[in-house]
Amino acid sequence: MRILIVEDEPTLGKQLKSTLEATGYAVDLSTDGEDGHFMGSTEDYDAVILDLGLPEIDGLTVLGMWRKEGRTFPVLVLTARDSWSDKVAGLDAGADDYLAKPFQTEELIARLRALIRRASGNASSELTAGDVRLDTRSGKVSLNGEPVKLTAQEYKLLSYLLHHKGKVISRTELIEHIYDQDFDRDSNTIEVFVTRIRKKLGPDVITTIRGLGYSLEDPAERAGN
Incomplete structure (x- = not known):
């Protein structure tokens, strides 16, 4: 899953990027509203973490622009503000969830997982296909109840396919959603990872x-098709 963070506080932005990458997400980071709006308008993301107090263009304006452009990815708004009116303004602008600073990283990750699940039509944190199970909370994969060890990239690919079970996903879409913007998109690694997953x-x-x-x-x- 590919995430965009738009946060102008350098330390927080880098910490969130590092934490989410360690959790298994591909993450792009923007530090102002103008750049963040451009990235969200031109790249495919599974979710966005958006600060409201941004330089250049404020977060509410960025969010409103995305929604007018037809961008439907779930957005988790971050802000130092904690009044009910700010929460209402964020939700009315098109936010899907709201988290006031300071916050616990574990809560942010849990909210992010829930947003991505709901956006892809999955209610449970456990994704299944036959005897294959992937627990999005623990990041563990099992086959017939036995644990299976996947590499980080194999996990990302399997997770994306399970979130979109039953749909045909192009190689381009997989690349756009499991790698950050700096990845070499001419690589044939998708085919390599699919082969490895099949072996496991x-x-x-x-x-x-x-x-x-x-x-x-x-x-x-x-079998029924």
Whole structure:
């Protein structure tokens, strides 16, 4: 999953980026509203963490611009303000959740996970496909109840496919959502990771749709099609 952080406080921004990357997210960081708006308008993100008190363009204006442009990614608003009117203003501008500073990082990550789950139509923190299970809280993957160790990039790819189970996901979309903007998008690593995941979870866990991309679904549903 790929996250955009728009936060002008350097220390906080870097801390959040480092923490989220360690949790398994691909993260881009912007430090002002103008740049943040551009990134959110031109790149694909699974969620955005947006500070309201930004230089150049304030966060509420940035959020309103995104929504007018049809950008539907979930947005978690961060602010030092804690009055009910500021919360209402943020939600009315199109925010999906609200967290006042100071906050616990664990709460932010939990809220972020929930936003991403809801945006992809998943109510539970445990994602499943047949005997494969991925717990988004612990970051653990299992097959038939037995733990399976995946690399960070293998986990990111599997997680994205499970969040969008039953859909055909193109190679380009996978690259855009599991890597930050500095990644070499001409790389063939997606194919490498798919092969590795199949070796660990079974050859049929991910289906290649020739010319279109990849799909992951429950075996029972696949058999019924």
